[in-house]
Amino acid sequence: MARYKIRQSAKKNVDELIAHKGVYTTITEIMSQPYINPDRSLEWVPKNIKIADKGSVLYYVGCIPYFNYEFDKIDVIALSTLQIISKIEKEPIVLFKEEICCGHDVYWGQGKLEIFIELAKKNIKMFEKAGISTIVTACAECYRTFKVDYPKLFEDFSQKFEVKHIIEYVYEMWKKGKIEFIGKNESEEGISFTYHDPCRLSRFLPENNAITDNTREIFKEFKKLGYSFNEMEHNKSNSLCCGVNSWMNCNEKSKALRYKRMLEAKSAGSIMLTSCPKCKIHLSCLQDDYEDISSIEISDFSEFLVNHIKVIDSNKNSEVEK
Amino acid sequence: MTETKKKLKKTKDFEPDLLVFCCNWCSYAGADLAGVSRFQYPPNIRVIRVMCSGRIDPSFVLKALKDGADGVLISGCHIGDCHYISGNEYALERFEKMHKILIKQLGINENRVRLEWVSASEGKRFAELITEFTNQIKELGPLKN
Numbered sequence: 001m002a003r004y005k006i007r008q009s010a011k012k013n014v015d016e017l018i019a020h021k022g023v024y025t026t027i028t029e030i031m032s033q034p035y036i037n038p039d040r041s042l043e044w045v046p047k048n049i050k051i052a053d054k055g056s057v058l059y060y061v062g063c064i065p066y067f068n069y070e071f072d073k074i075d076v077i078a079l080s081t082l083q084i085i086s087k088i089e090k091e092p093i094v095l096f097k098e099e100i101c102c103g104h105d106v107y108w109g110q111g112k113l114e115i116f117i118e119l120a121k122k123n124i125k126m127f128e129k130a131g132i133s134t135i136v137t138a139c140a141e142c143y144r145t146f147k148v149d150y151p152k153l154f155e156d157f158s159q160k161f162e163v164k165h166i167i168e169y170v171y172e173m174w175k176k177g178k179i180e181f182i183g184k185n186e187s188e189e190g191i192s193f194t195y196h197d198p199c200r201l202s203r204f205l206p207e208n209n210a211i212t213d214n215t216r217e218i219f220k221e222f223k224k225l226g227y228s229f230n231e232m233e234h235n236k237s238n239s240l241c242c243g244v245n246s247w248m249n250c251n252e253k254s255k256a257l258r259y260k261r262m263l264e265a266k267s268a269g270s271i272m273l274t275s276c277p278k279c280k281i282h283l284s285c286l287q288d289d290y291e292d293i294s295s296i297e298i299s300d301f302s303e304f305l306v307n308h309i310k311v312i313d314s315n316k317n318s319e320v321e322k
Numbered sequence: 323m324t325e326t327k328k329k330l331k332k333t334k335d336f337e338p339d340l341l342v343f344c345c346n347w348c349s350y351a352g353a354d355l356a357g358v359s360r361f362q363y364p365p366n367i368r369v370i371r372v373m374c375s376g377r378i379d380p381s382f383v384l385k386a387l388k389d390g391a392d393g394v395l396i397s398g399c400h401i402g403d404c405h406y407i408s409g410n411e412y413a414l415e416r417f418e419k420m421h422k423i424l425i426k427q428l429g430i431n432e433n434r435v436r437l438e439w440v441s442a443s444e445g446k447r448f449a450e451l452i453t454e455f456t457n458q459i460k461e462l463g464p465l466k467n
């Protein structure tokens with residue numbers, strides 16, 4: 001819990017190091033105030049998906065709606081995740097209009113612990129009010145925060161709520177035999193793809209986590225569908241970072257790191273998957289500057305999977321097909 | 323906080339803190355003219371002079387709101403008059419996006435953040451604008467309550 005102090009003890013003004021001039025971290029800070037009740041647009045939710053304010057399964061979107069301010073096509077992560085969950089769940093999914101940030105960025109980036117705690121309290125109150133029991137998220141950072149950092153502050157958090165990343169969720173459903181993967185790749189030669197492990201889903205989780213291996217297991221299954229999975233040179237807990245976690249330090253060094261990562265991806269396949277919205281933003285940002293890496297298609301795990309999931313249902317009537 | 327509670331706290335003598343960003347070439351000169359010509363306007367504003375309205379990043383506005391401003395006004399030269407040719411066009415574009423995506427989704431009343439063009443000769447208009455803006459924010463009550 002004291003890691004954030006390193007930045008402070010380096011006697012640097014943390015505010016100077018924030019990328020995008022601190023727009024997103026300031027938003028987080030504003031959201032921690034008790035008098036702020038966000039009113040997020042749910043325009044991106046398709047009409048045929050039922051959402052509710054109360055229920056047991058929550059899709060925690062994270063800050064994606066705010067990212068629309070500068071980045072295009074980020075909504076698609078939220079959309080495809082919601083589609084996946086709603087295909088599997090029978091009940092309407094809970095989506096909060098007044099959802100706030102999980103606090104990851106102020107905790108890791110600037111070390112503003114008080115704000116982090118405020119946010120955590122506000123979040124927990126909201127979850128309790130809506131009667132949530134399972135939280136599903138598609139954001140690696142939200143996942144790690146809920147899984148590891150909140151229980152450190154509030155001991156009963158992990159008893160009250162079950163936190164699942166969409167990868168974990170899909171994996172479990174698949175193992176339970178509730179879903180199968182469909183959608184064969186029709187072209188002659190197989191499509192090769194690779195996976196960028198976000199820090200928060202690999203080395204930043206407790207050692208006994210199985211997410212990296214689960215991900216690989218799902219990808220192995222895709223071999224049957226004509227998609228071959230290749231590892232990059234650095235992978236799993238050893239993977240290279242996208243360089244800008246918590247919106248900190250977007251500079252030439254982190255760009256160099258990203259470029260290196262993109263070269264690795266290029267030699268591994270034509271599609272690069274990741275499961276953190278920020279990794280996607282940062283890696284694709286570099287593609288505008290460098291032509292040699294612009295051919296790689298970067299997409300989110302859920303974006304890739306959404307058209308490949310079919311629900312196996314014993315009583316056929318609620319079968320959803322896509 | 324609920325609407326009723328907000329109203330209770332909205333006392334008559336609430337004095338809002340307003341932040342005004344003025345571009346050096348038009349709006350600041352306009353504000354200056356208002357002063358020199360002795361047009362009266364409420365003393366609730368603090369003016370920050372920037373070289374051009376294109377300098378104003380949404381993070382400035384957000385930080386102001388975070389640190390206790392009840393309203394923020396961005397002002398620059400009229401479209402076409404910017405001394406850096408297209409600075410105010412960028413400002414406009416950025417402002418609209420910020421309004422829609424950041425301010426509105428945060429649940430902050432949109433009227434708290436405004437963009438207005440004031441030229442160097444519009445001293446009178448500047449005074450009127452500030453009066454109107456102050457009254458509007460007084461109506462809305464403090465952001466923090």
Ligand code: FES
Pocket residue numbers: 345346347348349373374375376398399403404405406407409410
């Ligand atoms: S100089 Fe006034 S807006 Fe650009």
